[in-house]
Amino acid sequence: MGGLPEGKLTGQGEEQRKEGDGLEEEQDVSFDTLGLDEQLSRALRKKGITVATPIQREAIPLILEGKDVVARAKTGSGKTLAYLLPMFHSLLKLCFEKHATKASPNVFILVPTRELCQQVYQEASSLLEFCTEKLKLVQLTASMPPREMRISLAGPPNIVVTTPACISTCISKGILKASSIKDSLSMLILDEADLLLSYGYEKDLKVLTPHIPRSCQCILMSATSSTDVETLKKLLLHNPVTLTLSEVGSSKDEIIPSSVQQFWISCSALDKQLYMLALLKLELVQKKVLIFVNTIDMAFRIRLFLEKFGIKSAVLNAELPQNSRIHILEEFNAGLFDYLIATDDSHSKEKEQMNKENKSKSRNSRRRLKQNLDSEFGVVRGIDFKNVYTVVNFDMPQTAAGYVHRVGRTGRAHNTGTSVSLISPEEEEILEEIKSVLEADKKELSEIIAPFPLLNKNAVESLRYRAQDVARSVTSRDVQDARRQDLKNEILNSQKLKAHFLENPRDLDLLKHDKLLSSKVIPAHLKEIPEYLVDPTTKEASQIVKLTRAAMGIDNGPKKKHRPGFRKGSGKTSDPLRTFSAESGKRRGGKRRKEGDGDESRRRKRRPKKTS
Numbered sequence: 077m078g079g080l081p082e083g084k085l086t087g088q089g090e091e092q093r094k095e096g097d098g099l100e101e102e103q104d105v106s107f108d109t110l111g112l113d114e115q116l117s118r119a120l121r122k123k124g125i126t127v128a129t130p131i132q133r134e135a136i137p138l139i140l141e142g143k144d145v146v147a148r149a150k151t152g153s154g155k156t157l158a159y160l161l162p163m164f165h166s167l168l169k170l171c172f173e174k175h176a177t178k179a180s181p182n183v184f185i186l187v188p189t190r191e192l193c194q195q196v197y198q199e200a201s202s203l204l205e206f207c208t209e210k211l212k213l214v215q216l217t218a219s220m221p222p223r224e225m226r227i228s229l230a231g232p233p234n235i236v237v238t239t240p241a242c243i244s245t246c247i248s249k250g251i252l253k254a255s256s257i258k259d260s261l262s263m264l265i266l267d268e269a270d271l272l273l274s275y276g277y278e279k280d281l282k283v284l285t286p287h288i289p290r291s292c293q294c295i296l297m298s299a300t301s302s303t304d305v306e307t308l309k310k311l312l313l314h315n316p317v318t319l320t321l322s323e324v325g326s327s328k329d330e331i332i333p334s335s336v337q338q339f340w341i342s343c344s345a346l347d348k349q350l351y352m353l354a355l356l357k358l359e360l361v362q363k364k365v366l367i368f369v370n371t372i373d374m375a376f377r378i379r380l381f382l383e384k385f386g387i388k389s390a391v392l393n394a395e396l397p398q399n400s401r402i403h404i405l406e407e408f409n410a411g412l413f414d415y416l417i418a419t420d421d422s423h424s425k426e427k428e429q430m431n432k433e434n435k436s437k438s439r440n441s442r443r444r445l446k447q448n449l450d451s452e453f454g455v456v457r458g459i460d461f462k463n464v465y466t467v468v469n470f471d472m473p474q475t476a477a478g479y480v481h482r483v484g485r486t487g488r489a490h491n492t493g494t495s496v497s498l499i500s501p502e503e504e505e506i507l508e509e510i511k512s513v514l515e516a517d518k519k520e521l522s523e524i525i526a527p528f529p530l531l532n533k534n535a536v537e538s539l540r541y542r543a544q545d546v547a548r549s550v551t552s553r554d555v556q557d558a559r560r561q562d563l564k565n566e567i568l569n570s571q572k573l574k575a576h577f578l579e580n581p582r583d584l585d586l587l588k589h590d591k592l593l594s595s596k597v598i599p600a601h602l603k604e605i606p607e608y609l610v611d612p613t614t615k616e617a618s619q620i621v622k623l624t625r626a627a628m629g630i631d632n633g634p635k636k637k638h639r640p641g642f643r644k645g646s647g648k649t650s651d652p653l654r655t656f657s658a659e660s661g662k663r664r665g666g667k668r669r670k671e672g673d674g675d676e677s678r679r680r681k682r683r684p685k686k687t688s
């Protein structure tokens with residue numbers, strides 16, 4: 077989409093809508109002015125949400141008008157409420173006019189993963205809680221036995237949140253009657269639309285499409301554009317209005333919020349654990365930290381490695397039972413632990429590696445392994461991690477879109493955040509792809525992703541001996557044992573969790589997921605880094621991070637109710653990442669930073685220094 081003014085709304089499709097007057101300046105639009113049902117405005121006020129995000133202020137009126145809408149907006153920009161609110165408004169109106177009682181649900185919300193299903197369900201329920209008119213909302217997942225699905229659909233509910241696979245199963249098993257869908261369905265919403273086809277849901281969607289009535293309003297939401305979105309648009313929508321919303325005042329097609337500062341560190345693949353340790357142990361990044369790796373084995377390797385240094389973390393991956401995954405997410409969101417190591421999703425490198433490793437194994441054992449990974453799992457896409465300040469790419473994602481979605485786990489809604497990518501020489505190629513996806517042709521890459529300024533070579537070298545020693549002591553056998561043990565624990569937990577949460581739906585504290593994994597004795601001396609090992613510049617950097625943390629009102633202890641990141645526009649001048657360089661030990665600004673040596677300097681020559 078070239079040549080449009082910043083922050084403007086673009087209209088496409090048969091119906092052209094070119095709006096934007098007044099959008100050049102960011103406006104605070106209150107939800108009260110958007111024409112929503114008073115019950116919804118009240119619910120939002122009770123949740124402390126008063127000002128609409130750009131996608132909300134543009135999409136809500138269009139959806140209320142009954143338009144089919146395709147909306148693309150950044151990660152964390154509030155797309156869920158952008159469709160939930162007008163959808164509820166229409167249903168409340170139907171209820172008022174007593175047209176809502178039908179043989180089938182009125183609305184399907186289709187998402188690519190179970191985690192998203194749960195998340196959208198929770199966000200929708202939390203709004204409905206405050207509405208006096210009761211709408212019935214259910215979530216369906218593929219793991220439910222048909223009997224349970226039938227029970228959930230009895231009534232029928234007004235809204236079903238599910239995956240395309242699940243809808244297709246319900247139709248083919250007669251749990252949902254195709255003819256009644258035609259009579260009842262008034263709205264179809266496809267969230268994270270850019271992923272639905274790549275997650276293999278094309279066939280499932282084709283089972284549903286013949287039964288969607290012509291009158292049904294269709295909404296497509298996505299963070300990135302793709303040919304898949306275009307395909308879905310053609311398959312399902314009629315004369316849609318297309319919204320492409322960039323953040324006002326930033327690059328027109330920017331898809332990572334400008335409130336997220338992106339950094340890289342160049343290091344060899346072998347040194348990644350050392351750099352990871354330095355970042356966490358020297359407290360050079362703000363908590364909470366979400367660490368992405370490409371394989372489950374690597375996740376456990378890092379967890380075992382870090383735990384020897386007294387850093388406790390949990391692992392989230394496709395192998396775990398669904399209850400455990402949901403519980404891990406909830407605990408992390410509630411601030412019960414600070415470090416979460418995650419693999420992207422079941423479509424990640426894990427599958428590739430599994431295929432390679434298991435070529436030699438029998439077909440049966442391969443099938444068994446494949447089944448162990450939940451194909452509806454997806455951590456990165458769309459999951460609303462609360463108050464994650466730092467995202468670390470321990471391994472670089474395989475695609476630029478993957479990078480956008482990973483980094484989008486921080487800086488959500490009105491918060492800000494940071495990403496740090498550890499890039500080995502083998503991973504440099506992906507940077508070019510990232511650049512093209514971020515459509516930053518006119519910018520230097522260093523303006524988008526800059527060298528991480530708080531970690532210098534001395535600080536890294538001071539930890540090298542310990543880190544290498546400990547990394548060597550974590551054997552492949554330890555990793556396999558830990559992975560097996562964790563899975564065993566989580567399967568047991570999952571049953572307990574299911575029973576417990578039926579009775580105590582709001583209890584988070586039952587089981588902790590960051591318990592020690594290693595069966596070996598952990599030497600106490602590794603937990604503390606001796607003073608003499610930390611050079612004064614690194615101490616200063618760490619001190620600045622702590623002070624900033626305190627200024628932001630973030631406590632180090634767990635269970636803080638509210639842990640905001642930097643507030644937009646509130647702290648850029650005091651942000652150490654913009655003013656400090658650990659290599660020179662000086663604040664950046666007037667004086668040019670001293671070039672380091674090795675990889676770091678090689679890279680800087682290619683990418684001019686980020687100006688602060």
Ligand SMILES: Nc1ncnc2c1ncn2[C@@H]1O[C@H](COP(=O)(O)OP(=O)(O)OP(=O)(O)O)[C@@H](O)[C@H]1O
Nearest residue numbers: 127128129151152153154155156157299458460489
């Ligand atoms: N108007 C608002 N004011 C404050 N917070 C909001 C507002 N709208 C949404 N939020 C919060 O912002 C967070 C991100 O919203 P949401 O998950 O809908 O983003 P998204 O655009 O769908 O992101 P992604 O593309 O990653 O799925 C949520 O915690 C949500 O409750």
